[in-house]
Amino acid sequence: MMSLAFWRNPRVAFGILVVLALAIAAAGAPWLSPHDPLDQDLLNSFQKPAWSGGDAAYPLGTDSLGRDILSRLIYGARAALIVAFVAALFAGLLGTALGLAAGYFGGRLDVAISRLVDVWMSFPSVLLCIVLAAVLGAGLHTVVIAIIVIDWTRFCRVVRAEVMVQKSHDYVASAITIGLSSWRVLGSEILPNVAPLLLTLFTLEMGIAIVVEAILSFVGLSVSSGVPTWGGIIQEGRLYVNQAWWLMALPMTCIVVAVLGLNALGDGLRAALDPVKSK
Amino acid sequence: MSINYILKRLLWALPTLFGVAVVVFVLVRVVPGDPIAMMLPPGATQEDVGRLRASYGLDAPIAKQFLVWSGDVLQGDFGASISLRDQVLPLILGRLPATLELVAVAVAAACVLATLLAVLGVYFRGRWPEVAVDGVTGFTLAIPDFLWGLIFILVLGVLVPVLPISGRVDPTGAFDPATGFYIIEALLTLQFAALADLLKHIVLPAAALALPLAAALTRVLKGSLADAMNQDYVTLARVKGYSRLRTLWQVALRNALIPTVTLTGVQFSFLIGGTVLIEHLFSYPGIGNLAIAAVIQRDLPLIQGLVLTFAVLFILTNLIVDMTYSALNPKVKQG
Amino acid sequence: MTALLDIRDLELRLNARPPVRLLRCVSLAVQAGQSVGLVGESGAGKTMVGRVVLGIAPANSRVTGGAVVFDGRDITHLSESGRRHLLGREIAFIPQNPMTALNPVERIEPQMTDVLRMHLGMTRDAAHGRALALLREVRLREPEKVLRQYPHELSGGMRQRVLIAVAFACKPMLVIADEPTTALDVTVQKQILRLIRELQRNSGTAILFITHDLGVVAKLCDHVTVMHSGRVLESASAAQLFSNPAHDYTRALFAATPRFDRPGDLLQPIPAALTQRLDEEAHVLDAHVRRNGE
Numbered sequence: 001m002m003s004l005a006f007w008r009n010p011r012v013a014f015g016i017l018v019v020l021a022l023a024i025a026a027a028g029a030p031w032l033s034p035h036d037p038l039d040q041d042l043l044n045s046f047q048k049p050a051w052s053g054g055d056a057a058y059p060l061g062t063d064s065l066g067r068d069i070l071s072r073l074i075y076g077a078r079a080a081l082i083v084a085f086v087a088a089l090f091a092g093l094l095g096t097a098l099g100l101a102a103g104y105f106g107g108r109l110d111v112a113i114s115r116l117v118d119v120w121m122s123f124p125s126v127l128l129c130i131v132l133a134a135v136l137g138a139g140l141h142t143v144v145i146a147i148i149v150i151d152w153t154r155f156c157r158v159v160r161a162e163v164m165v166q167k168s169h170d171y172v173a174s175a176i177t178i179g180l181s182s183w184r185v186l187g188s189e190i191l192p193n194v195a196p197l198l199l200t201l202f203t204l205e206m207g208i209a210i211v212v213e214a215i216l217s218f219v220g221l222s223v224s225s226g227v228p229t230w231g232g233i234i235q236e237g238r239l240y241v242n243q244a245w246w247l248m249a250l251p252m253t254c255i256v257v258a259v260l261g262l263n264a265l266g267d268g269l270r271a272a273l274d275p276v277k278s279k
Numbered sequence: 280m281s282i283n284y285i286l287k288r289l290l291w292a293l294p295t296l297f298g299v300a301v302v303v304f305v306l307v308r309v310v311p312g313d314p315i316a317m318m319l320p321p322g323a324t325q326e327d328v329g330r331l332r333a334s335y336g337l338d339a340p341i342a343k344q345f346l347v348w349s350g351d352v353l354q355g356d357f358g359a360s361i362s363l364r365d366q367v368l369p370l371i372l373g374r375l376p377a378t379l380e381l382v383a384v385a386v387a388a389a390c391v392l393a394t395l396l397a398v399l400g401v402y403f404r405g406r407w408p409e410v411a412v413d414g415v416t417g418f419t420l421a422i423p424d425f426l427w428g429l430i431f432i433l434v435l436g437v438l439v440p441v442l443p444i445s446g447r448v449d450p451t452g453a454f455d456p457a458t459g460f461y462i463i464e465a466l467l468t469l470q471f472a473a474l475a476d477l478l479k480h481i482v483l484p485a486a487a488l489a490l491p492l493a494a495a496l497t498r499v500l501k502g503s504l505a506d507a508m509n510q511d512y513v514t515l516a517r518v519k520g521y522s523r524l525r526t527l528w529q530v531a532l533r534n535a536l537i538p539t540v541t542l543t544g545v546q547f548s549f550l551i552g553g554t555v556l557i558e559h560l561f562s563y564p565g566i567g568n569l570a571i572a573a574v575i576q577r578d579l580p581l582i583q584g585l586v587l588t589f590a591v592l593f594i595l596t597n598l599i600v601d602m603t604y605s606a607l608n609p610k611v612k613q614g
Numbered sequence: 615m616t617a618l619l620d621i622r623d624l625e626l627r628l629n630a631r632p633p634v635r636l637l638r639c640v641s642l643a644v645q646a647g648q649s650v651g652l653v654g655e656s657g658a659g660k661t662m663v664g665r666v667v668l669g670i671a672p673a674n675s676r677v678t679g680g681a682v683v684f685d686g687r688d689i690t691h692l693s694e695s696g697r698r699h700l701l702g703r704e705i706a707f708i709p710q711n712p713m714t715a716l717n718p719v720e721r722i723e724p725q726m727t728d729v730l731r732m733h734l735g736m737t738r739d740a741a742h743g744r745a746l747a748l749l750r751e752v753r754l755r756e757p758e759k760v761l762r763q764y765p766h767e768l769s770g771g772m773r774q775r776v777l778i779a780v781a782f783a784c785k786p787m788l789v790i791a792d793e794p795t796t797a798l799d800v801t802v803q804k805q806i807l808r809l810i811r812e813l814q815r816n817s818g819t820a821i822l823f824i825t826h827d828l829g830v831v832a833k834l835c836d837h838v839t840v841m842h843s844g845r846v847l848e849s850a851s852a853a854q855l856f857s858n859p860a861h862d863y864t865r866a867l868f869a870a871t872p873r874f875d876r877p878g879d880l881l882q883p884i885p886a887a888l889t890q891r892l893d894e895e896a897h898v899l900d901a902h903v904r905r906n907g908e
Contacts, residue, residue, distance in 0.1 A: 118295070119295050119298045119299070123299060123302075123586075123590070125549075125552055126552045126553070126555045126556055127552065127555055127570055127574075127585070127586060127589060130555070130570070130571060130574045131303070131306055131574055131582065131586075132306075133574075135306060207421070208423075211423050211425065211426065214425075214426075215425055215556060218425075219559070219571055219575075220575070221575075234429065238429075238432075241432070241433065241437050242437060245433060245437055245438060248429065248432075248433050249433055252426065252429055252430065252433065255426060256422060256426060259421055259422065259423075259426075260418070260421050260422075263417075263420075263421040267417075510714065511709060511711055511714040511715045512714065512715055512716055512717045512718070514670060514709070514715075515707070515709055515715045515716070515777075516717070517670060517701070518668055518670060518701050518702065518706075518707040518709075519701065519702040519707075519728065519729050519732075519780070520697075520698045520699070520700075520701040520702035520703060520729065520732060520733060521698070521728075521732075522694070522695075522698055523694065530717055530720075533717075533719045533720075534717070534718065534719055537719075607719070608719070609718070609719055609764045609766070610718070610764075610766050
């Protein structure tokens with residue numbers, strides 16, 4: 001996987017760049033932001049971005065309450081990354097565990113889990129998301145739980161299918177014949193072969209999580225306006241879009257770039273790790 | 280596709296509907312935040328709250344509430360909306376046509392666009408149009424409908440205001456429809472000015488919904504088309520004297536649609552869920568728009584009615600997709 | 615007498631690195647009304663010859679020398695539109711695999727009337743009538759029913775008959791048959807071969823029979839050409855070839871054919887030494903061609 005071709009692939013390079021940028025912004029938010037994101041300065045509200053005539057002290061302009069947008073975006077990156085990572089991780093764990101069980105043990109367990117997935121997926125996910133958010137109240141933990149609850153099925157289905165394919169391979173049969181317990185087989189034989197797929201799903205899921213967080217913020221069900229989130233900034237921007245279009249455009253650009261980057265990384269990983277297709 | 284088969288499918292869907300109803304019922308009753316208290320003026324006493332709650336039947340245990348509600352639903356009574364003070368079923372049915380029209384336009388647009396792009400990509404195999412199609416598809420696919428809606432509002436509604444970004448029809452216009460299906464009615468009664476206005480309003484929300492679907496369809500269809508073009512029956516068509524375009528359009532496409540429907544069928548039902556956000560973004564008066572407000576206001580009867588409606592639409596969409604598959608594949612036609 | 619189909623020194627190369635020669639200096643002639651067999655093992659290049667004539671050689675291959683002349687016209691590098699008027703009308707094709715050669719989502723009728731309406735300008739009803747007549751010629755019972763059916767509702771033998779009917783529909787001057795019976799049961803093979811021979815004789819169409827089966831060639835062909843590794847080894851009338859084969863390879867082919875009337879005999883594979891010699895000869899020929907510039 002770590003061949004040169006992998007790193008040279010422009011899509012992968014772009015994806016890694018984006019993830020790095022997000023990570024740096026998230027980790028270094030307090031030092032990178034020129035201002036405190038919550039600092040209001042009503043005299044300086046609706047400043048344009050520096051390149052179109054605004055104050056250089058506010059490189060990307062200010063919002064309705066005079067808060068520096070660049071700082072808010074950087075802190076928003078922190079929120080986005082944390083949510084994306086945690087949500088994708090736990091959705092992945094839950095979905096993978098159930099998918100492994102269903103695919104490997106088959107039988108009634110498989111039927112039960114598959115039926116569960118079917119019923120689960122017949123909920124309009126957006127609606128379920130919003131209902132959950134209303135139930136759990138505002139806060140980043142809400143967003144994370146909502147994503148886990150809704151999207152574990154994505155991991156489950158894919159992992160189940162992959163496990164069923166792997167199970168039919170000879171190396172599994174031989175592992176079982178030499179007396180390895182089911183858990184050993186799953187852990188040491190099947191999981192390593194499923195792992196590359198999981199990595200791809202993980203990056204894709206992170207992209208989805210960022211968008212879901214933005215949606216919930218936009219609808220007002222994420223965090224209080226204390227913690228800046230990209231979706232929240234967009235929602236504020238929507239209200240003032242006629243006076244200050246950049247309020248909406250800038251956070252949208254951040255989300256689009258983040259999602260594109262994560263998708264590119266996921267696609268690149270998939271292409272690089274697929275031994276059949278890597279030609 | 281016999282009536283029998285359709286009925287059997289609908290019957291199969293009932294347990295799913297039941298499951299959905301139960302889950303939602305329980306979920307919204309666990310909600311913090313009391314809708315009853317929100318309905319009364321600040322000076323209301325506990326007694327008043329208690330009486331109002333009883334009048335909505337919310338003081339009984341959950342299981343009993345569910346039985347009462349299910350019984351009512353089976354008789355066609357979905358209860359009354361707490362926030363909008365109207366009967367739920369007429370509320371939903373009144374707005375359903377708007378959503379159905381939006382979904383129909385989005386699906387049609389997505390299918391047409393996907394077909395054109397896929398055919399273009401395969402006809403120019405290996406040359407720049409194919410690369411362009413792949414690039415556009417990849418980009419569009421990565422951005423979900425919600426973001427597209429925002430982009431359209433920003434770019435085509437505010438920065439370069441060419442299209443309206445809210446509502447379904449110009450309120451000052453002279454359009455006075457008798458049914459909820461505005462577009463169909465305007466078309467049939469030849470009111471072209473009204474039709475133009477309606478189409479202008481539906482373009483952006485439909486496009487936001489259609490683009491991710493179109494991207495997914497294009498990707499799969501293009502792959503299936505490329506596969507089909509390698510088949511023996513395509514070679515025979517060429518050898519019979521068909522032009523390359525005719526082979527692609529008339530022979531390969533029909534065959535490529537079959538695996539495409541199988542692989543992307545589920546995406547169409549996702550579109551139904553997408554209307555919740557898109558209608559909210561564009562203030563489009565369909566059932567999706569009701570949903571967010573209903574949740575925020577904890578309007579329990581309305582939420583239940585809406586979720587059930589969405590579940591039914593999901594199931595119907597899947598049924599239509601299956602029927603389409605049967606129609607396309609002669610080997611499956613018997614049943 | 616000028617041949618109907620005249621292939622002269624045809625060279626076909628695959629665009630690989632290094633380039634692979636598929637056809638080496640292949641020359642072949644089919645006279646009007648004649649039945650010519652093109653024989654060889656799999657990979658000998660015989661199918662490629664047919665594909666080049668029809669213009670459906672693999673996309674990553676190209677003709678690097680020689681010419682294909684049909685009815686006095688050079689069709690080696692024919693344009694797309696030129697080829698469309700030729701194919702189906704003057705040159706027709708009987709494919710190898712009847713199970714995959716018909717469009718699975720279309721009924722039989724449009725798959726037969728398309729060439730009639732496209733090339734002969736027939737109306738729908740006229741084409742329908744002619745399609746019925748064609749199906750009767752290929753001995754399909756209940757032709758009305760067959761026209762309404764889908765390919766998956768017909769057996770392999772029936773589908774091949776339909777394909778043969780399609781080939782002869784516009785009364786072409788030349789039919790190229792690419793192993794038309796390989797994919798069929800042995801019992802059906804005989805009937806199909808008999809049918810093709812009969813149709814060919816009745817209509818005076820020339821036929822290029824591509825096959826690895828010597829038995830087929832013996833029964834049906836006036837003239838035979840033997841190929842190996844992309845080049846022609848021997849070309850003679852059927853009578854002469856079978857009674858007095860000139861090339862070692864041809865003799866080895868005969869010897870290798872299992873004899874149903876002598877089941878006790880050991881099978882005689884083509885000697886490896888012979889194959890090796892032929893490959894070496896081919897490479898010498900390549901070097902020769904390369905040296906003489908290209």
